Amino acid sequence: MTHADFGFIHCIDEASDYRTIEKNGITDYLLRLKKQGVVHHIGLSSHTPKLVNQVLDMGIIDMLMFSINPAYDYAGGELDYATDSYAVGSVAERMALYRRCEAEGVGISVMKSFSGGQLLDSRTSPFGKKLTENQCIQYALDKPGVLTVLLGVRGKADLQKILRFCEAAQEEKDYSVIGTFAPADAEGHCVYCNHCAPCPAGLNVGLINKYYDLSVVGDKLAADYYRKLEIKADQCVKCGHCNVRCPFHVEQMERMEKINAYFAQSE
Ligand code: SF4
Ligand code: SF4
Structure with a gap:
């Protein structure tokens, strides 16, 4: 249960897991250890947005291990250990969880990134x-x-393959192809991939969208970051380049107007 100076609550995926943890006094025990300085942070690992939200409501965790990959985000459905599938929750529910974590300063460590x-x-x-x-x-x-991606390796060859990420060109990391095969509920939602870059007016379309989405769920830090951007949504010249390039068919010209209006009225 302990990870160096981390107290970890592992694999909370069903309401009964959660009830057992509570009943056994594990949460109280961890909070006591934290108070005594034995553990400095409390983490949770889960695949289930609903249960993570319940634990977030308690305000006790500092980090979350969560399974994130395009298949889980866009497949929806149920937790199924038999098929090793953890695709729980709709795209909206899962994205809302990531945004909530960012807004509340709970760092996500990603597992199952290759499904x-x-x-x-x-x-x-x-x-x-x-x-x-x-x-x-x-x-x-x-x-x-998301702060880190934890990758399972079977040996040196796997490790070398994964480490190539550090030197990979931007085009090799571009995953926007998922826009061509993800289901309809992926349509029209920015996933911050920046496949639409470059914007002739210099806007970082992905980042502006991310800061906006986080700000509307109450992330003050993200709003601050947005305000510090040199080039903001008001600089959009409505050339339409990003709309044409976006595999998710996000209507960015309208969105930039909306983002600009949002930040103008919340100054
Ligand atoms: S507008 Fe489309 S291409 Fe650009 S960052 Fe968003 S999802 Fe990616
Ligand atoms: S429509 Fe606006 S955000 Fe999109 S590429 Fe043109 S100037 Fe940039």
Whole structure:
């Protein structure tokens, strides 16, 4: 249960897991250890947005281990240990959780970023098309709240493959291809991939969208970051370049107007 100076509550995926933890006094025990300085932070690992939200409501965790990859985000559905599927919750529910974590300063450490390897092979990928390690890692890193991606390696060869991410060109990490095979509920929602770059007016479209989405759920830090941007939504010249390039068909010209209006009225 302990991770160096971390007290960890592992694998809370069903309401009964959560009740057991509470009943056994584990949460109280961890809080006591934290008060005594034995553990400095409390973490939680789970695959289930609903239960993570319940624990977040208690305000006791500092970090979350959570499974994030395009298959889980866009597949929806139920937790199914038999098929090793953790695709729990709708896209909106999962994105809202990431934003909540960022807004509340709970860092996410990502697990299952290759969906247990399924996404790396077109025969096993739920999309019928494979993604690369670089694309999956970048996808996870772009989600709000994410600090690290934990990758399982079977040996040196796996490690060397994964470490290539550090030197990979931007194009190799571009995962926007998922826009062509993700389901309809992915349409029209910015996933901050920046495939639409470059913007001729110099806007960082992905970042502006991310700061806005976080700000509307109460993340004051994100609003602050937005205000510090040199080029903001008001600089959009409505050239339409990003709309044409966006695989998720996000209507950015309208969105930039909305973002600008939001920040103008919340000054
Ligand atoms: S507008 Fe589209 S291409 Fe640009 S960052 Fe958002 S999702 Fe990606
Ligand atoms: S429509 Fe606006 S945000 Fe999009 S590329 Fe043109 S100037 Fe940039």
